[in-house]
Amino acid sequence: MVVPGSQHAEDKMYHPPEGLQKDAHVPDFNCYLELYKKSIEEPDVFWKEVASDFYWKKPPTGHVLQYNFDVTKGNIYVKCMEGAKTNMCYNVLDRNVKDKNLGERVAFYWEGNSPDHHVAITYSQLLGQVCRCANVLKQMGVRKGDRVAIYLPMIPELVYTMLACARIGAVHSIVFAGFSSESLCERILDSQCSILVTADGVYRGEKWINLKQIADEALEKCKEKASATVKRCLVVKHHALRIKSGDVSNEPQTPWDAACDVCWEEVMGQVSEQCEPEWLDAEDPLFILYTSGSTGKPKGVLHTVAGYLLYTSLTFKYVFDHQPDDVYWCTADIGWITGHSYITYGPLANGATSVLFEGIPVHPHVGRFWEVIEKYRVTKFYTAPTAIRLLMKYGKEPLQKYDLSSLRILGTVGEPINPEAWHWYYEVVGQKRCPVVDTFWQTETGGHVLTPLPAATPLKPGSATFPFFGVDPTILNEHGEELEGEAEGYLVFRRPWPGIMRTVYGNQERFENTYFKKFPGFYVTGDGCRRDKDGYYWITGRIDDMINVSGHLLSTAEVESSLTDHGAVAEAAVVSRPHAVKGECLYCFVTLKDCREFNRTLVDELKRQVREKIGPIATPDFIQNAPGLPKTRSD
Structure with missing residues (x-):
């Protein structure tokens, strides 16, 4: 791993504020490197120290982590704290x-x-x-x-x-x-x-x-x-x-x-x-x-007790540098993995005080987020780039009505943050004094896998920076060859960490085919990645048939299936289109059956059908008539 030092005009580094480093759990980059090395070279020692803070009705009997990532050597499995009992x-x-x-x-x-x-x-x-x-x-x-x-x-x-x-x-x-x-x-x-x-x-x-x-x-x-x-x-x-x-009669x-x-x-x-x-x-x-799965049918990601406890508790503690006097707020919904890991389990495992928010960012006014931060004196704030881009549209004025001086750390989740949104978040919301922890992870990973640590990691806007403890990433080309130094390709992981998924519920074969078959010996994230000359990781987007809309992964196949269920549609193709707020949105091409007319009424019907079959988050922004869709040789 390269120790960050040099700066380049195109990726200026922002160093952590000195005030954070005094009491931080990981106070500087050298400390990070030492802990990271220990987590990779002595994983049993590292994770047993983490586990010692929790209650075990029965202690583990073997190695903390046991696994097989190579499909050519038998069934894929991960076991953590085997033999232990807890709750x-x-x-x-x-x-x-x-x-x-x-x-x-x-x-x-x-x-x-x-x-x-x-x-x-x-x-x-x-x-x-x-x-x-x-x-x-x-x-x-x-x-x-x-x-x-x-x-x-x-x-x-x-x-x-x-x-x-x-x-x-x-x-x-x-x-x-x-x-x-x-x-x-x-x-x-x-x-x-x-x-x-x-x-x-x-x-x-x-x-x-x-x-x-x-x-x-x-x-x-x-x-x-x-x-x-x-x-x-x-x-x-x-x-x-x-x-x-007050008038319940109208409800x-x-x-x-x-x-x-x-x-x-x-x-x-x-x-x-x-x-x-x-x-x-x-x-x-x-x-x-x-x-969502690239084949259309959603995958039931299964997480288990002990490993998920260890990993969510440690990532929350270190990535947000949790301190006893913090008031933490993650704006996600618990219906997604972010809410599972960083509203419920991770914060509670650390005895944290959190804000649980039911509302939306612009109701009853566009300053609602800032009002809540002032009301509860929030110190750590974790939200999605989509929300940041939405609130950017209203400018600085709504923020200036509220006191945001309690904020110490900002975080982003769900999708790579574009540099413009990063700078607004850092300069306007954080007033140039709060580091931005841009976290990369998935439902499948259970917790952060690439992320800055706020007091230790020099930041580059838009980069997820370096791996968390126990995470061993590499970049492969199409032939499965590892790429050294500055490179771009498939982001994969060589080994598990405690919080990684264990299987797809009821479908071990799909689990192995989706994440391990393409490159035996590696967990395949499905994301492209670039590593720069300083060793920083940059997520470049999905490499399968998935679209990230407002931080939520949607399957193009699932949306296409919803469209073709309509009686007027013979074929459908769904692609990504850049969107100023959502990051990406759905652009749909439909080929109609003979004698069917493409008009506004049909477009509204198709949008409504997708909403009803999947949900409002999957509603297409654009539907275009395509009398003939191009075919691959296999079609």
């Missing part, structure tokens, strides 16, 4: 309350869609609510290994439910509450969930979304496609508790089936705040999270 929920809650005396510390400041809706939740309160939810799930028949689908907005009950699953050994499958009934149905069936947890609805800005109706439609689709797996539906009356206006009605639906508020009041954790094997599953 994720115990480590992120009970350990903080009982062992670290943090019961009265605020775990979450929940901030609703409206600034008038907010609540502070301490670690003790969080533990009590999680235990209640765990007892409710057990009363509903949920046992260790059962899958629970969660389709909730960004409300405290979402955190209660996922941690309750972790406490009793159930496997949660959270579905982003912006997905359609078809997408929810597909995920429920693939993971064979027995319980669905949802809410009556949610406001996104001024728009009311009837989640319960979407959930009911999904369950009906499940019955049509297969024997019903969901036995009961636990429903949070989120809307009733936090009404938008939408919630559909209700007494034979299936269970009211959250009623059953939570009938159970105990005590619930013994289920002690799990280190490699027992923790959760399934679906991510």
Whole structure:
């Protein structure tokens, strides 16, 4: 690894502020290099030191990490802390309350869609609510290994439910509450969930979304496609508790089936705040999270207990240089991996105080983000380049109304950040005193794999800089040959780290074919990468049929399939087009069947069809008539 020193006009380095280095966990680049070397050359020693901060009902019996990345040598596998027994929920809650005396510390400041809706939740309160939810799930028949689908907005009950699953050994499958009934149905069936947890609805800005109706439609689709797996539906009356206006008579009605639906508020009041954790094997599953696949069908990425605990806790601690007095805010939705790792598990494992945000950046005004930062004196702020580009459009004036002096570190996630957005973030939001940690990682990696450390790494706008501890990257050409020095090609990893995915749920063959078959011996990210003369890594974009829209990966095949399901469309092709805010957007070409007319009405129908089948995030920006699409030799 090259030690950064020289500067070039095209990639100026920004060195960490001296004030951060005094108390930082990794205070300078030499310290980073020493720890990185230890993590690669002595992984057992390195990760056992990390593990020593957590509770183990039974310690591991072998090496911390065991693995095979070479498909030619047998099945791909990764094992971490084999032989150990522990519980994720115990480590992120009970350990903080009982062992670290943090019961009265605020775990979450929940901030609703409206600034008038907010609540502070301490670690003790969080533990009590999680235990209640765990007892409710057990009363509903949920046992260790059962899958629970969660389709909730960004409300405290979402955190209660996922941690309750972790406490009793159930496997949660959270579905982003912006997905359609078809997408929810597909995920429920693939993971064979027995319980669905949802809410009556949610406001996104001024728009009311009837989640319960979407959930009911999904369950009906499940019955049509297969024997019903969901036995009961636990429903949070989120809307009733936090009404938008005083006049409830004008509010939408919630559909209700007494034979299936269970009211959250009623059953939570009938159970105990005590619930013994289920002690799990280190490699027992923790959760399934679906991510788009290049073949169209989403992949159920499976993460396990011990390795995910170690990795999310350490990446959060070091990448955000977490300190006891911090107030941390990640603006992601827990429906995505960023929310799993860096709203729930990573921060709670460190006893952090976080903001849990239900709203959107521009409601009820375009300064909402800055208002929340001032309100809670946020010190570490983690958001997506899409949000930064959106807020850039409104200029500096909305920021100048609020005091952002509490900020110490800024972070970005979801997509490479363009230099213009990086400079605005650094200079305007961070006032040239807050380092920007531009993190690269995936649903599959569980946590950051390429990232700066704020007090240690000189920054280059747009670069993810260097690997995190235990991560061993290299760049390959098309022939699988490793490229040295300054190079560009496929980003791959030589070895695992504790938080890497274990398989695709129910489909080990797809797991191996997707990530390991192309270059035996390496995990293939699916991303292109450039390494510059100073050793910095730059992500250049997807190399498969995926498009990154507002930080969310979408499969071109899945969108094409949605378009061709329309009776007027014979063929469809979907490509990426640059977008000033989203980074990329969907540009769709459609070939119509004979005698069908291409007009505005049809375009609207096609956009609506994609929204209904996948979700609003997949809505095409452009649909163009293409009387004939070019074919490859295989078509």
